Amino acid sequence: MPYRFADRMHCAPPSFLGKLFAVSTDPRIISFAGGLPSSAFIDVEGLADASRHVFDEEGREALQYSTTDGYLPLREFISRRYARRLGLSIPPDEIQIVNGSQQCLDLVAKIFLNRADPVAMERPGYLGAIEAFSLYEPSFHDVAFGTDGPDIDEFRHVIRECSPKFFYGIPNSQNPSGQTYTYEKRRAIAEVLEGSDTVFYEDDAFGELFFDGRPRRPIKALIPDLCILSGSFSKVIAPGMRIGWICAPKEILSQFNCAKQAADLHSNFLCQKVLSRYLATHDLDEHARRISTAYGQNCRLMCDLLDDQFPAGTAHTHPEGGMFLLATLPDGLDSMRVFEEGLKGGVAVLPGIPFYVSGGGNSTIRLNFSSMDDERIKEGMDRLARVVRALV
Amino acid sequence: MPYRFADRMHCAPPSFLGKLFAVSTDPRIISFAGGLPSSAFIDVEGLADASRHVFDEEGREALQYSTTDGYLPLREFISRRYARRLGLSIPPDEIQIVNGSQQCLDLVAKIFLNRADPVAMERPGYLGAIEAFSLYEPSFHDVAFGTDGPDIDEFRHVIRECSPKFFYGIPNSQNPSGQTYTYEKRRAIAEVLEGSDTVFYEDDAFGELFFDGRPRRPIKALIPDLCILSGSFSKVIAPGMRIGWICAPKEILSQFNCAKQAADLHSNFLCQKVLSRYLATHDLDEHARRISTAYGQNCRLMCDLLDDQFPAGTAHTHPEGGMFLLATLPDGLDSMRVFEEGLKGGVAVLPGIPFYVSGGGNSTIRLNFSSMDDERIKEGMDRLARVVRALV
Numbered sequence: 001m002p003y004r005f006a007d008r009m010h011c012a013p014p015s016f017l018g019k020l021f022a023v024s025t026d027p028r029i030i031s032f033a034g035g036l037p038s039s040a041f042i043d044v045e046g047l048a049d050a051s052r053h054v055f056d057e058e059g060r061e062a063l064q065y066s067t068t069d070g071y072l073p074l075r076e077f078i079s080r081r082y083a084r085r086l087g088l089s090i091p092p093d094e095i096q097i098v099n100g101s102q103q104c105l106d107l108v109a110k111i112f113l114n115r116a117d118p119v120a121m122e123r124p125g126y127l128g129a130i131e132a133f134s135l136y137e138p139s140f141h142d143v144a145f146g147t148d149g150p151d152i153d154e155f156r157h158v159i160r161e162c163s164p165k166f167f168y169g170i171p172n173s174q175n176p177s178g179q180t181y182t183y184e185k186r187r188a189i190a191e192v193l194e195g196s197d198t199v200f201y202e203d204d205a206f207g208e209l210f211f212d213g214r215p216r217r218p219i220k221a222l223i224p225d226l227c228i229l230s231g232s233f234s235k236v237i238a239p240g241m242r243i244g245w246i247c248a249p250k251e252i253l254s255q256f257n258c259a260k261q262a263a264d265l266h267s268n269f270l271c272q273k274v275l276s277r278y279l280a281t282h283d284l285d286e287h288a289r290r291i292s293t294a295y296g297q298n299c300r301l302m303c304d305l306l307d308d309q310f311p312a313g314t315a316h317t318h319p320e321g322g323m324f325l326l327a328t329l330p331d332g333l334d335s336m337r338v339f340e341e342g343l344k345g346g347v348a349v350l351p352g353i354p355f356y357v358s359g360g361g362n363s364t365i366r367l368n369f370s371s372m373d374d375e376r377i378k379e380g381m382d383r384l385a386r387v388v389r390a391l392v
Numbered sequence: 393m394p395y396r397f398a399d400r401m402h403c404a405p406p407s408f409l410g411k412l413f414a415v416s417t418d419p420r421i422i423s424f425a426g427g428l429p430s431s432a433f434i435d436v437e438g439l440a441d442a443s444r445h446v447f448d449e450e451g452r453e454a455l456q457y458s459t460t461d462g463y464l465p466l467r468e469f470i471s472r473r474y475a476r477r478l479g480l481s482i483p484p485d486e487i488q489i490v491n492g493s494q495q496c497l498d499l500v501a502k503i504f505l506n507r508a509d510p511v512a513m514e515r516p517g518y519l520g521a522i523e524a525f526s527l528y529e530p531s532f533h534d535v536a537f538g539t540d541g542p543d544i545d546e547f548r549h550v551i552r553e554c555s556p557k558f559f560y561g562i563p564n565s566q567n568p569s570g571q572t573y574t575y576e577k578r579r580a581i582a583e584v585l586e587g588s589d590t591v592f593y594e595d596d597a598f599g600e601l602f603f604d605g606r607p608r609r610p611i612k613a614l615i616p617d618l619c620i621l622s623g624s625f626s627k628v629i630a631p632g633m634r635i636g637w638i639c640a641p642k643e644i645l646s647q648f649n650c651a652k653q654a655a656d657l658h659s660n661f662l663c664q665k666v667l668s669r670y671l672a673t674h675d676l677d678e679h680a681r682r683i684s685t686a687y688g689q690n691c692r693l694m695c696d697l698l699d700d701q702f703p704a705g706t707a708h709t710h711p712e713g714g715m716f717l718l719a720t721l722p723d724g725l726d727s728m729r730v731f732e733e734g735l736k737g738g739v740a741v742l743p744g745i746p747f748y749v750s751g752g753g754n755s756t757i758r759l760n761f762s763s764m765d766d767e768r769i770k771e772g773m774d775r776l777a778r779v780v781r782a783l784v
Contacts, residue, residue, distance in 0.1 A: 001617050004557055004589055005647055006506050006528075012650050036457055044451035051447060055440035063434045063630035065427075099491065099656040106655045110527065114398050115507065132654040135502065136398075165396055197396055225393050238455035240661035255397055258404050262524040263498045264491040268660045269632035 011134045013127075013354060023348045030380035031348040035175075035323060036371040037235050041291045043282070047238060050278035054270065062273045068261045070097025070245070071272040077279050078231070078245055085215045090229075090247045096257055097267050101205050101244040104230040105132035105168075107263060108201055108246070111255040112165040113138045120164035122150055124326070124355035124364070126175045126203070129168050140357040143167075145177060147317070149185030156192045166199040166228070172216055173206035173322025176355045176366040178299075180216065180320050190222035199252070202229045205244075208236045208288040210321035211296030225249050233275060235323070236288050241271040295323060298369040301377055309385040311392045323370035326352065329363050330392050337391060338365055338384075347383040403526045405519075405746060415740045422772035423740040427567075427715060428763040429627050433683045435674070439630060442670035446662065454665045460653040462489025462637070463664040469671050470623070470637055477607045482621075482639045488649055489659050493597050493636040496622040497524035497560075499655065500593055500638070503647040504557040505530045512556035514542055516718070516747035516756070518567045518595070521560050532749040535559075537569060539709070541577030548584045558591040558620070564608055565598035565714025568747050568758040570691075572608065572712050582614035591644070594621045600628045600680040602713035603688030617641050625667060627715070628680050633663040687715060690761040693769055701777040703784045715762035718744065721755050722784050729783060730757060730776075739775040 023029050054062050069075070075092040082088040098104055105128060113119060113136040121129060123142035133140070141162045144151040150169065158164065171181040181189075193200055202219050210216065220227040232244035248256060260266075299319055306316045306327055313330030329338060335351035342349050350368075352361025369377065415421055446454050461467070467484040474480040490496055497520060505511060505528040513521060515534035525532070533554045536543040542561065550556065563573040573581075585592055594611050602608065612619040624636035640648060652658075691711055698708045698719055705722030721730060727743035734741050742760075744753025761769065 001641065001643065002589065003591065003641075003644055004504065006502070006504055006509070008506075009503055009647050009650070012654070039452050039456055042452055042455045044447060044455065047455065048444070048447035048451060051443055052440070055436060055443060059436035059440060060431050060434055061632075063436065063439065063632040064431055065626075065631040099660070102654075103656040110398065111401055112396070112398055114400075117398070128654075128657075135651065135654055197394065199395065234457075238662075239457040240453075240455040242656065242658070242660045249393065249395075251393065252395055255395075255401050258401070259527065262404070262494075262520075262527055263655070264495040264634065265520075266634070268491070268634045268663055270630075270663060271660055 008135045008137050011137050013130060013134055023343065029343065029346055029348050030372070030376055030383065032367040032380060033348040033350040034368055034371060036368070037239060037323065038291065038294065038370050041294070042238050043287065046282055047274060047278055050281065051274045053277050054273045058273065062270045064269070066266050066269040068257055068266045070267060071269065071276055074272050074276040075245070077276060086217055086221065088218070088221055094250060094253055095245055095247050096253055096260060097272060098244050098246055098260065099242040099264070099267050100234050100239065101203060101230045101232040102128055102132065104244065104246045105129050107256055107259045108166065108228060109133045109136045109138070110259045111252070112199070118162045118164040119166060119168070120158050120162065121168040121357070122170070122174065123357070124176055124352055124361060125168065125357070126170060127354040129203070130354070130357055133168070142357055145174065145179070147179055149181035150189070152185065152188045152192070155189065159192050159196055159198050163196070164198050166201045168201040168203065170203045170205065171219060172204055173209060173319055175205070175322070176324055176326050176352065178317045178319030178322050178325040183217070186219050186222065190219055193223055193226050200227045202227055204229060205232050205235055206322040207231070209292050209295060209323065211292050211299065212320065213289050213292060220247065228252060236284065236291060237275065237278070241268070241275060243267060243271055243275055292321065295370050298374065298377060299325065301374055302367060302369045302381060305378065305381040305385070309381065311389055314388070324366050324368055327365050327367055329365065329388065333363065333388065333391055335362055335365050338388060341387045341391060342384060345383050345387040347380050347387065349384065400527045400529050403529050405522060405526055415735065421735065421738055421740050422764070422768055422775065424759040424772060425740040425742040426760055426763060429631060429715065430683065430686065430762050433686070434630050435679065438674055439666060439670055442673065443666045445669050446665045450665065454662045456661070458658050458661040460649055460658045462659060463661065463668055466664050466668040467637070469668060473676070478609055478613065480610070480613055486642060486645055487637050487639050488645055488652060489664060490636050490638055490652065491634040491656070491659050492626050492631065493595060493622045493624040494520055494524065496636065496638045497521050499648055499651045500558065500620060501525045501528045501530070502651045503644070504591070510554045510556040511558060511560070512550050512554065513560040513749070514562070514566065516568055516744055516753060517560065517749070518562060519746040521595070522746070522749055525560070534749055537566065537571070539571055541573035542581070544577065544580045544584070547581060551584050551588055551590050555588070556590050558593045560593040560595065562595045562597065563611060564596055565601060565711055567597070567714070568716055568718050568742070568744065569709050570711030570714050570717040571709050575609070578611050578614065582611055585615055585618050592619045594619055596621060597624050597627055598714040599623070601684050601687060601715065603684050603691065604712065605681050605684060612639065620644060628676065628683060629667065629670070633660070633667060635659060635663055635667055684713065687762050690766065690769060691717060693766055694759060694761045694773060697770065697773040697777070701773065703781055706780070715760055717759050717761065719757050719759055721757065721780065725755065725780065725783055727754050727757050730780060733779045733783060734776060737775050737779040739772050739779065741776065
């Protein structure tokens, strides 16, 4: 049957994710390719208690339709937390609840991008963003991502010459590199954008996961009217609830709200209430600290193993937080070959390729260190080292 | 700040829904304008039990990321129910879970519609669909909806001359009219579409709510390869969980899955599991029967009151199921005036206007009969009758 699909469907990059999900359920394979937070830190009992409370006290309301903007007490919690942790003043009516920060990617693209409109992002940049934006058929411009943020000369050039509708970036523990923008970079970015009409879309999925427990002030603090800031409970509480949020100036948020209403009316109200109850009765700081400490240990272990067990020419980033690092393979080694031989050798990695909008990533692989314990990391890295050594 | 939004945002029709939500929280106003199922039939205890079970038995998994297609046991339940109730053979891998059927509207439009592409629907047609489709900037074609389905001559003309990418319709208890397509209409539609390349998008949000308890065979049974069928648990279980589904031929579903992944990765996994557990341990037939019986009584009451208390020239549809009826006002009476005067008189109705893509609806109002008991219906209709009599 020759169905007449929209042109945008040809713009969807071939997705690795299907293959990766299949891999992730094969018990013989140790997967560093996914992006799951550690299941060990999901507070099942605490969330069960919160859920019981919501069903007992306000079940009927929690199970009924609700408003598009999201549950007010949850937005108030997010607002207070920004004020306390980051000194940011973001009132609840500049916050909208969404289905995890992935939904922000779709809806921000939807409200800003006409076909062929310029949009800019980091090179390499988050593949989920590339997938979401691609369906709006934009023209992509990318800016090299160094060890401390985007290259500022290139950034300035892209903003001035291409005037992208927005620049999408992950200043805290970027995906895929794991690197964090320095404060100098944040200030330089704000300076370039001031007076432009490019919005900075600041994805802060990992800001709670700095190994040193120290929060980093977002770019939103520097150029609030020019910045959209998104966050998520997926990495610190539970991804299965699909609850994230977006903060944006009112004029942007009212367009976003219109798109959200058309997309799915509102996010799961039951889970918004459960989460709100949980956050009111649990210490998120303490919880995030425990997770970050564990991820920091995992990350150091993985870096040490890359340094010690892999052939000369292997390099890697040095994350201060988050869930990923990016390893560069020895000269001439192709990431797709490592991916394929890895699967045969019982270990999955994610080639850098899907993180590039205009080619690249053939010499890098993204490794996830959040989803397993140190024994499994050792075993997996041992398998990977064997594969890489055999290919060199 | 002059933000550069996409052109599509100008295509969004002015939404009544914000105003209506505000109205729905004002205790002085009796609202027939919304679309809430009765809170009285939400089985809070049953869902609380199911939730407890999921947290106890598989909480950690339910709270983690999952696959885009949705929880397999839930899709298997939907598949079995189609087979048993409707004799439809829809395997679980032709079913995808979404955030309520509203998300289908967004994603079906996304995978099919280029800017200016033709799309067709009923006149009047569901306003949520108009809102969702509008953001893809299509050209709308509408087909008059009579008392028993779309006008077939007009339908044939639109399909042949305009070749819409898809025709969107609600054969069971249509929104806003409450009317149901006859079997003759369904067969005639299938005949027109056969050999065309227009897909029939069959929204079946209300198929479980026939007052006589008798299911109606969908158009999907007649032209399975040319039909997308969507359903929802919102009307019979709980809207706050935001769980619906779409059934489509594999080739369409794989595009839909790609769009769903880019939109929000997957629907709330916790609620998918809770719902699946609930459905495995409760009798949905029995539950739907109780709801339908109550809605049938409400509908008959409302029709009787329209017949008895309203001025000559008032008419109304005769729903066999669902949650809405459409009333036609006496000659010359404007639905916006009734809306505004109604609010002053303590009763909210929804003017027909937002249900038309090319003008109309000035003489009709949609009335919801699902969300309140008979005492409140009597009081609200009494207020409305007074408003209408005063305006005539």
